[in-house]
Amino acid sequence: MKKKILSVIAGVICLVSISLAVRPLFEKMYIPTHDGEYHIIRIIEFSKMLTARYWFPRWAPDLNSGFGVPIFNFHYPLPNYIGSFLRIFTRDAVAAYKISEGLGYIAAVVFAFLWLHTIFGVYAAAIGTTVSAFVPYWFVDMYVRGTIGEIWAMAFLFAVLYFVETKKYIKASYVFAFLILSHNILAILFAPFIFGYIIIRDRKALKIIAFGLGLSAFFWLPAFLEQRYVVGLNTVNFREHFAQLYELLIPSWGTEFSGSGLFANKISFQIGIIPFISYVLSAAVFIKMNEKSIRNLYAYFAVFGLFAVFFITSYSRPIWEMFPVLSYIQYPWRLLSFVTPTSAFAAAFWTYKYRMKWTAIILASFAVLLGISYAHPVQYTQRDESYYLARPNFIDGTSSMGNSFSTIWTGRKEKRADAPVSVIGGIFTGRKSWNYLDKTISVVMASKGVVTFNTLYFPGWSASIDDRQVPIDYAEDGIIHITVPAGDHRIRIWFKDTEPRIIGNVITLISLVITVGWGILSIYAYRNRRITA
DSSP: OHHHHHHHHHHHHHHHHHHHHHGGGGSSSBOOOTTHHHHHHHHHHHHHHHHTTOSSOOOBTTTTTTTOBOGGGTSOOHHHHHHHHHHHHHSOHHHHHHHHHHHHHHHHHHHHHHHHHHHHOHHHHHHHHHHHHTOHHHHIIIIIIOOHHHHHHHHHHHHHHHHHHTTOHHHHHHHHHHHHHHOHHHHHHHHHHHHHHHHHHOGGGGHHHHHHHHHTHHHHHHHHHTGGGBSOSOOOOGGGOOBOHHHHHSOOOOOBOOOTTOOSSBOOOOOOHHHHHHHHHHHHHHHTOOOHHHHHHHHHHHHHHHHHHHHHBGGGHHHHHHOGGGGGGOOGGGGGGGHHHHHHHHHHHHHHHOSOTTHHHHHHHHHHHHHGGGSSOSOOBOOOHHHHHTOHHHHTSOSSGGGTTSBTTOOOOOSOOSSSEEEEEEEEEEEEEEOSSEEEEEEEEEEEEEEEEEEEOOTTEEEEETTEEEOOBOTTTSEEEEEEOSEEEEEEEEEOOOHHHHHHHHHHHHHHHHHHHHHHHHHHHHHHHHHHO
């Protein structure tokens, strides 16, 4: 009876505190953040493409001063799908973005609880979930950085752990794919962590990694193979973004960016007092523990957590320099993401093994009291999506840091063209059809000349004159130019899938067919077992 009462108390603390933490995201006023305003623009552009029935958008047609930019070929798509879906009901990308952030946080909390419950039971799961839900880095992501992709990636990480633990391999495959589609960089960080977890807990689940990669191949394969056509997916110097050890341990809070030259008001890198205490308490319990399976799992989380802390600090810089691939993580402090799952496990583990169960309520309560002060925005402001659509610095930009999605043939277009099409050597006589990615016009050429579509060139754009495919000249300024002979002509340009995109789509389709078939066969086998039983 006492344990049930404690479970109820812990559950109430968890639910009430989490509702307080996420409440600002469901209010009417907007919360300006580092990345949030660019996510709003991306949701608007992504929604336009979906409305035009481009189900796998790769192009943002109105950005880059109307020349377009291939941002969605590289930028994680799942948050944009979620935001676009919510925008149908909110009719506003600002509200859709905020609600999506809130739902991502709630989903992470739910799956964290389900995962911990399968290992430790209700009470320990409620304590571990509460501690992890108030890790300060959560609120850095939500209210300072506004990184919607990282929030959803964390939710799907917990979902993968839960479905692996419950041996629901098909669902685990899909949520692992969703993790990849939620945030490129966190997917790279979390994949080795998930692999190690599977090795320890259930090696049969290794197949989910293959299927997850296959299901998401339509995105990551062309993104990887076609990155050479853009300025660079990594415009951040990681050397400027290491955290000092004292910054991890001493509570602090700021709302500015990070950087080696910044000291005042930069974002917080703290692990958090209660997560740190959870690590210490769990280590003390671990020393006296004999239960091998949980002991091995704790050791794995502890080692992974220590490695994460090491790589956040400048002590690890020689390793970062030795392996250039690490630079794609951009910010070493991004490994603070591991504090959430490791603190969840540590707090639940300690609660599960410690005899004086009621003390865990105190731990969870202090986690809430110390963390709730960070769970609010710096400022509210009255904005909707029309605010951003009316401002050239948003709609005319590339919605990317360092204009990283500009092509190698041209930088960002600072000025809008006078017209979508210009003709040298003839006259423009009208549009036959005009879609975001498929445009046909008619011209009358007095002599051989050039028709220019003021659209950024990127592999996939093709052109034809009177249904005969012709080459595109883009070398001079990165814009689509077509040489046209004298006479009346119909000229078309359209954006099609390249070979990497086709291969990625095929792999995704094959993986989808296999997993659906696998699911059907599993259901059929389950029913047969029940009948024979």
